[in-house]
Amino acid sequence: xxxxxxPVTAFQRDAxxxxxxxxxxxxxxxxxxxxxxxxxxxxxxxRAGMTATAVMSLTAEPPQLGLAVNRSNASCPAxxxxxxxxxxxxxxxxxxxxxxFAGADGVTGEERFTEGRWGRRATGSPVLLDAAxxxxxRVVQAIDLSSHVLFVGxxxxxxxxxxxxxLLFMDGTWASLVRADDHDFRAYEQVIGRIDAAIDAAVxxxxxxxxxxxxxxxxxxxxxxxxxxxxxxxxxxEAVAPTQSLxxxxxxxxxxxGKLMGLLADGTTSGDFDVADPAVAAHAIIGLVNSAxxxxxTGDATAxxxxxxxxxxLATGMVLRRGGRECADSA
Ligand SMILES: Cc1cc2nc3c(=O)[nH]c(=O)nc-3n(C[C@H](O)[C@H](O)[C@H](O)COP(=O)(O)O)c2cc1C
Numbered sequence: 519x520x521x522x523x524x525p526v527t528a529f530q531r532d533a534x535x536x537x538x539x540x541x542x543x544x545x546x547x548x549x550x551x552x553x554x555x556x557x558x559x560x561x562x563x564x565r566a567g568m569t570a571t572a573v574m575s576l577t578a579e580p581p582q583l584g585l586a587v588n589r590s591n592a593s594c595p596a597x598x599x600x601x602x603x604x605x606x607x608x609x610x611x612x613x614x615x616x617x618x619f620a621g622a623d624g625v626t627g628e629e630r631f632t633e634g635r636w637g638r639r640a641t642g643s644p645v646l647l648d649a650a651x652x653x654x655x656r657v658v659q660a661i662d663l664s665s666h667v668l669f670v671g672x673x674x675x676x677x678x679x680x681x682x683x684x685l686l687f688m689d690g691t692w693a694s695l696v697r698a699d700d701h702d703f704r705a706y707e708q709v710i711g712r713i714d715a716a717i718d719a720a721v722x723x724x725x726x727x728x729x730x731x732x733x734x735x736x737x738x739x740x741x742x743x744x745x746x747x748x749x750x751x752x753x754x755x756e757a758v759a760p761t762q763s764l765x766x767x768x769x770x771x772x773x774x775x776g777k778l779m780g781l782l783a784d785g786t787t788s789g790d791f792d793v794a795d796p797a798v799a800a801h802a803i804i805g806l807v808n809s810a811x812x813x814x815x816t817g818d819a820t821a822x823x824x825x826x827x828x829x830x831x832l833a834t835g836m837v838l839r840r841g842g843r844e845c846a847d848s849a
Contacts, residue, residue, distance in 0.1 A: 548688065548689045548690060549688065549689065550688065551686050551687070551688035551693065552571035552572075552573075552686065552687050552688065553571070553573070553607055553608075553684050553685070553686060554569060554571055554607075554608045554612075554613075554616050554684070554685040554686060554687050554692070555569070555570050555571070555573050555605045555606055555607050555608060556568070556569055556570070556605075556606045556608065556615065556616070556619045556646060556649075557569075557570040557573070557585050557587070557593060557597070557603055557604070557605050557606075558603065558604045558606065558643050558644040558645075559593065559596050559597045559600045559602060559603045559604070559643050559644075560600060560602070560638075560641075560642045560643050560644065561596040561597075561599045561600040562599070562600075564596075564627065564628055565627075565628055565631050565636075565644050566592055566593045566596040566597075566627060567593065567619050567630055567631065567644060568587070568591055568592075568593040568619055568620070568621075569616045569617075569619040569620040570585060570586075570587070570605070571687055572585065572586035572587075572666070573585050573586075573605055576670065580672055581672065581673035581676075582658070582670055582671065582672055582673065583605060583653055583655065583670075583671055583673060584668055584669070584670055584671075585597075585603065585605060585655075585668070585669045585671060586663065586666045586667070586668045586669075587666060587667055587669060588665060588666050589665060589666065589667060590665075592626065592627065594667055597657065597669055598657075598660060598667065598669075600643070601656065601657045602641035602642065602643050602654075602655065602656050602657065603641075603643050603655055603657065603669060603671060604639070604641065604643035604644060604645050604652055604653060604654045604655065605652065605653045605655065605671075606644075606645060606646040606649040606651075606652045607649055607650045607651040607652065607653075607684060608646075608649060608650065608684065608685040609648070609649065609650045609679075609682050609683060609684060609685060610683040610684060610685045610686075610694040610695070611685075612634075612649075612685055613685055613692045614633070615633060615634050615646075616685060616687075616692070618630055618633055631644060634646055634648075635647040635648055639652070639654045639674075639675040639677070640654045640674040640675040641654050641655065641656060641674060641675075643655075645677065647677075649677065649679075650678075650679055650682035650683075650684050651676065651677060651678040651679065651682070652675075652676070652677040652678075653671070653673045653675075653676055654673065654674050654675035654676070654677075655671025655672060655673050655674065656671060656672050656674055657669050657670070657671055658670050658671065658672045683695055683697065696754060696755050696757070696758055697755070697758070698755065698758040698759060698760060699755070702748070702751050702752065702755055703752065703755075703759050703760070703763035703764075703767070704763070705748045705751075706748050706749065706751070706752035706767060707763065707766055707767050707770065709741060709742075709745045709748055709749065710767055710770040710771060710774070711770060712741050713737075713738050713741055713742075713774055714770055714773055714774050714777075716734055716737035716738055716741065717734045717738075717774055717777045717778060717781070718777070719733075719737075720733040720734035720737065720781075721734075721777065721780075721781060726790060727781060727784060727785030727788060727790045727791060728785065728790050728791070728834055728838055730781055730785075731781060731782075731785065731791075731830075731833070731834050731837070732830045732831070732834045733830075734778070734781070735803065735807060735826075735829060735830040735833045735834065736826040736827055736829075736830040737826070738807045738826075739807050739810055739822075739825060739826035739829040739830060740822050740823055740825075740826035742807055742808065742810035743810045743813065743821075743822035743825055743826065744822050746810065746812075746813075749810075774804075775800055775801070775804065778800040778803065778804070779796040779797055779799075779800045780796075782796040782799050782800055782837060783796040785837070789839060790838070790839060791837045791838060791839055792837065792838070792839040792840070793837050799836070799837055802836065803833045803836070803837075806829065806832070806833055807829060807833070810825070810829070813825065
């Protein structure tokens with residue numbers, strides 16, 4: 519008997535036919551980045567496990583999650599028979615295990631567990647001890663979904679490593695997360711702050727402009743070379759940086775650019791530099807030094823200092839007035 523007043527019943531009837539083909543559905547689903555897990559169980563004394571992305575959080579009170587398992591997988595009757603399962607959330611460096619538990623090596627059943635550190639918690643289902651997280655569950659419902667069974671598990675135990683980077687699967691390939699971790703952005707902001715202080719200090723010396731410029735670029739290069747790890751991390755994460763952090767960083771960068779343009783313009787007025795466009799010259803110099811994080815790493819502070827000296831001489835040479843010779847940016 520269909521209850522017409524229930525929206526849930528109406529949805530059940532609508533789901534009977536659809537113009538969307540399985541191929542179209544899969545094409546869309548390829549774009550749904552998913553955390554990769556290994557779902558395991560212990561049935562009749564034998565362990566079973568399979569790679570699974572069809573896992574979802576259902577309710578926190580009571581703690582329940584859903585796991586959709588293909589009926590043709592050996593894990594399906596094993597979980598149904600055992601009435602328990604564990605969902606092990608993989609870390610970014612565990613794609614090998616994910617492949618193994620998806621059957622890629624041709625390894626099945628118990629043999630899959632010869633790789634990885636496995637233990638047991640509340641239900642006896644295999645728990646991966648170095649997973650990003652593990653949920654040990656008791657089956658409270660098994661819902662028939664044509665090719666799959668949706669197991670609803672009540673979570674009886676949780677193991678979690680909050681800072682772990684998870685393994686993802688999307689568009690047919692393994693992937694990992696770029697985290698928008700505020701700490702990294704503050705560290706980079708401090709690097710730009712030191713560069714800003716370096717140009718202030720160089721200009722305050724009241725030495726000839728060429729010396730001010732050389733001094734600043736040396737400092738800039740040394741700071742960049744010594745902070746290459748922080749700079750690299752920033753460029754990797756810039757796309758996910760919180761707007762507030764990016765605004766602060768960009769404000770500082772615009773400040774440095776403005777001060778460098780001022781230094782180049784003053785030097786041109788005094789006849790020390792030959793710069794047609796201080797903005798272009800400032801960006802060219804910054805671009806030159808900005809690549810410092812990609813220079814070969816020697817792990818030696820004195821090497822970073824020597825490199826700073828050479829880059830300083832190179833950049834100063836670009837803008838210095840020389841008898842009859844044109845400068846790089848005005849050529
Ligand atoms: C990235 C990825 C995600 C998968 N997710 C699921 C899933 O959520 N449910 C499922 O039934 N099979 C899933 N599979 C397929 C199973 O892992 C695979 O068929 C496995 O060999 C089944 O093992 P079993 O027959 O021992 O249970 C996935 C495979 C891969 C590579």
